[in-house]
Amino acid sequence: MQSISTHTCAVLRMFVLGATFASSSVCSAQQVDYILDTGVGSFNIGPAGFDANVTWINSFDTVTGGELINNVSVSYGDIEDNSGTIGSDVVTLAILSDPNNDHDPSDAVLLSTTVVQWQDTGFGEFVDYPIQATQVEGVFFVAVVMDVLNRANPCSMDPNSPSAGTQSWLFYNPEENLNDLGSSPFILHMSESAFIGAWMVRATGEPAAQCIADITGDGQLNFFDVSAFLSLFAAQDSVADLNDDGQFNFFDISTFLTLFSSGCP
Numbered sequence: 580m581q582s583i584s585t586h587t588c589a590v591l592r593m594f595v596l597g598a599t600f601a602s603s604s605v606c607s608a609q610q611v612d613y614i615l616d617t618g619v620g621s622f623n624i625g626p627a628g629f630d631a632n633v634t635w636i637n638s639f640d641t642v643t644g645g646e647l648i649n650n651v652s653v654s655y656g657d658i659e660d661n662s663g664t665i666g667s668d669v670v671t672l673a674i675l676s677d678p679n680n681d682h683d684p685s686d687a688v689l690l691s692t693t694v695v696q697w698q699d700t701g702f703g704e705f706v707d708y709p710i711q712a713t714q715v716e717g718v719f720f721v722a723v724v725m726d727v728l729n730r731a732n733p734c735s736m737d738p739n740s741p742s743a744g745t746q747s748w749l750f751y752n753p754e755e756n757l758n759d760l761g762s763s764p765f766i767l768h769m770s771e772s773a774f775i776g777a778w779m780v781r782a783t784g785e786p787a788a789q790c791i792a793d794i795t796g797d798g799q800l801n802f803f804d805v806s807a808f809l810s811l812f813a814a815q816d817s818v819a820d821l822n823d824d825g826q827f828n829f830f831d832i833s834t835f836l837t838l839f840s841s842g843c844p
């Protein structure tokens with residue numbers, strides 16, 4: 580389940596005719612919340628029989644307008660073992676891509692990591708962590724990684740998630756293994772485990788920065804963009820109708836030149 584909160588996203592094209600040029604902040608109020616849980620975690624999981632580096636992962640489908648992941652929220656269980664020894668409170672939050680978009684992270688490619696600190700939350704209480712903004716597409720993964728003592732249970736789960744564990748995974752490793760999760764000695768797909776549910780791990784995304792004048796989409800503004808625009812304009816392609824009025828005329832060219840000269844974010 581993914582909820583989208585879309586506030587008014589003013590259309591750039593409305594601004595160009597009025598000669599007031601919109602910046603990318605026009606759409607900054609929009610964000611997408613990536614959530615599998617129902618808000619209530621009711622059991623916590625961790626290694627039994629050994630200490631382990633534990634990676635718990637939820638997968639999500641990228642939603643348009645939420646391609647730039649900028650926040651991860653986690654609800655935790657405890658980091659204390661049965662004898663009261665407190666384990667490490669260092670947490671690595673990671674965003675990974677899924678090359679084949681099948682929600683199985685054994686082939687995941689690491690995109691970014693942000694090191695944060697575990698906090699003592701109650702069931703269903705989340706800690707919000709701003710992370711290094713990371714652009715995603717298709718299926719992506721949000722991972723939480725900790726060194727965990729035998730019989731500490733930091734991974735909080737919602738057994739009532741509609742995803743029924745299909746988008747949640749658990750890995751035990753001797754040490755952090757985000758670059759090769761498929762080689763982990765212990766891999767559990769939660770839908771096929773005794774603990775069916777989704778991790779209490781969420782993310783928030785905002786729209787990736789748009790650069791309209793970069794017609795070729797290579798992140799650079801140069802002659803090829805001018806050439807591509809003029810070709811589209813000559814072909815009356817809707818992409819070249821920059822003020823979105825269905826006409827191809829001076830205003831579109833003027834708009835393009837102004838966007839081009841103001842550069843990309």
Ligand SMILES: [Ca+2]
Pocket residue numbers: 677678679680681682683684685686687
């Ligand atoms: Ca995969």
Ligand SMILES: [Ca+2]
Pocket residue numbers: 793794795796797798799800801803804
């Ligand atoms: Ca370009």
Ligand SMILES: [Ca+2]
Pocket residue numbers: 819820821822823824825826827828830831
């Ligand atoms: Ca036009």
